Amino acid sequence: MKYQAIKLVRRPVGDITSDIFERVELETPALKDGEFLVRQTHMSLDPAMRTWLQDNEDSYIEPVRPGDIMRAYGIGDVVESRNPAYPEGARVVGVTGWAEYTLGGEDMQVVDRSVDIGALMSVLYxxxxxxxxxxxxxxxxxxxxxxxxxxxxxxxxxxxxxxxxxxxxxxxxxxxxxxxxxxxxxxxxxxxxxxxxxxxxxxxxxxxxxxxxxxxxxxxxxxxxxxxxxxxxxxxxxxxxxxxxxxxxxxxxxxxxxxxxxxxxxxxxxxxxxxHYDKAEESTLAMMGYLQKGQIKFRSHVLTGLDSAIEGVQLLFSGQNQGKLYVEL
Ligand SMILES: NC(=O)c1ccc[n+]([C@@H]2O[C@H](COP(=O)([O-])OP(=O)(O)OC[C@H]3O[C@@H](n4cnc5c(N)ncnc54)[C@H](OP(=O)(O)O)[C@@H]3O)[C@@H](O)[C@H]2O)c1
CATH class of the missing domain: 3.40.50.720 (NAD(P)-binding Rossmann-like Domain)
Known part of the structure; x- marks a missing residue:
């Protein structure tokens, strides 16, 4: 199956500009044992993306290099699976990428479908x-x-x-x-x-x-x-x-x-x-507690379509985002 993705072409100088990315069409891979395919439904845009684009091998995470699909955190549905821990139909969160589909990784967490997407993206994740x-x-x-x-x-x-x-x-x-x-x-x-x-x-x-x-x-x-x-x-x-x-x-x-x-x-x-990923469960429980007691309100700033990420990520740096910025694919 063909899908759209966005790759980094060159590192930014100063602000992130749209010319550092290119749209590409890719083919979903045939799955091997242990693999699963995720259709991304919601993709987070984060200030950290600017630091991931720096040529900095000493950072907490590997840099995104020219030629790579841009990294993101996201939510998606498992649409094909050869891994029993991630069955078809499960909703997962984890590291995805600026892409409609991604191969899932063992660091992905299965989440309950009943949790509101806005709360998941803006508060719980x-x-x-x-x-x-x-x-x-x-x-x-x-x-x-x-x-x-x-x-x-x-x-x-x-x-x-x-x-x-x-x-x-x-x-x-x-x-x-x-x-x-x-x-x-x-x-x-x-x-x-x-x-x-x-x-x-x-x-x-x-x-x-x-x-x-x-x-x-x-x-x-x-x-x-x-x-x-x-x-x-x-x-x-x-x-x-x-x-x-x-x-x-x-x-x-x-x-x-x-x-x-x-x-x-x-x-x-x-x-x-x-x-601190080992504290994810503890954190989710605590944040749900604040939400249930009405101690936390949130607002989400939602963009539409994969391409919107290219210009949209800049909203974080101009201060034009009102609340948690993410893309609905
Ligand atoms: N340590 C971690 O693991 C971790 C994880 C997630 C996020 N973070 C960091 O937490 C911070 C907030 O992230 P977020 O996801 O919650 O983003 P956010 O606050 O929802 O969006 C970024 C905001 O930063 C403000 N800003 C932009 N340029 C600025 C400037 N030059 N001076 C002062 N404020 C500026 C803007 O608001 P104004 O309109 O108020 O300027 C903008 O809305 C970021 O620095 C991010 O890297 C760290």
Missing amino acids: VPGLTAYVGLIKVGRPVSGETMVVTGAAGSVGSLVGQMGKAEGLRVIGVAGSEEKCRWLEEELGFDKALNYKDPDLGEQLAAATPDGIDLYFENTGGPIQKLAFDRMNRLGRMVVCGNIAEYNNDVPTPGPSWVDINLKALRVEGFVITD
């Missing part, structure tokens, strides 16, 4: 695992603390902020538009939301954190990073989840001095979810 591991395992929040989360209106940030509220934190969100800030305060119950594009961001951050910051959840980098670093309390934690403001730059902005990390006994800790 990658964003939920990221928020859960980052906030609960790495950040270790304590009720009464003040947390600042950047990328707060995005898929990970909006979950982290709401989970923080559920765990008894005072939560300040940082986002890039008035609409997003209103959504955070009025719909999601953040204590305060700041627009990082405002010229007096430093003053606004100081006013919003009169008792300093105990927990900083970093999704973006950019100018807010130093401002937040300077307001960290002794024994504070800085959870480094992502740095989207840096992904298109060849040379990253220098980080803060280690002096305050030492004198304030700060813990600055990065993490990537590929090291």
Whole structure:
């Protein structure tokens, strides 16, 4: 059977542009024992895609190389199988690619068909695992603390902020538009939301954190990073989840001095979810709990058709996505 896929032709310089990809038509393979074929139905678009395109062999994951099908996380249906663990008709999530069909891998998880796709994509799968591991395992929040989360209106940030509220934190969100800030305060119950594009961001951050910051959840980098670093309390934690403001730059902005990390006994800790797949079940249960108690709301930004990924991935970098960005195939 013929199917459409999108390959990387060359690495981007700066922004991702449509000319770095090409559409190709491929033929589904004949299956060997142990293999199964997945028809992808929903494909996640993630800021990490920009880092996968870098020629960086030291990263947590192999780079996508020119000639490869672009990597993605996705949801799909098993349409043919020679593996009893993944029977025909099962719904799976896992690493797919920018393609209508993909050979399934043993790292794919079978998921219950009754789970709503929007909730699966926007809360239970990658964003939920990221928020859960980052906030609960790495950040270790304590009720009464003040947390600042950047990328707060995005898929990970909006979950982290709401989970923080559920765990008894005072939560300040940082986002890039008035609409997003209103959504955070009025719909999601953040204590305060700041627009990082405002010229007096430093003053606004100081006013919003009169008792300093105990927990900083970093999704973006950019100018807010130093401002937040300077307001960290002794024994504070800085959870480094992502740095989207840096992904298109060849040379990253220098980080803060280690002096305050030492004198304030700060813990600055990065993490990537590929090291935490063993916590997927625990995370799903926890996220379902927040959902069922009405402690988490989400919004999804859904594009249509495989080709929409080429231009669509840029929405993440211009801030035009409203909630979890994914493609329905
Ligand atoms: N560690 C992990 O394993 C892991 C897993 C998943 C995601 N992440 C990271 O988590 C972060 C959020 O990912 P997501 O999937 O939830 O994406 P998202 O927040 O839904 O979308 C990205 C958002 O980043 C903001 N942004 C873009 N350029 C920016 C800039 N220069 N400065 C400040 N903000 C900027 C935009 O919102 P505004 O309108 O507010 O600017 C945009 O909507 C990313 O850095 C990602 O790489 C890490």
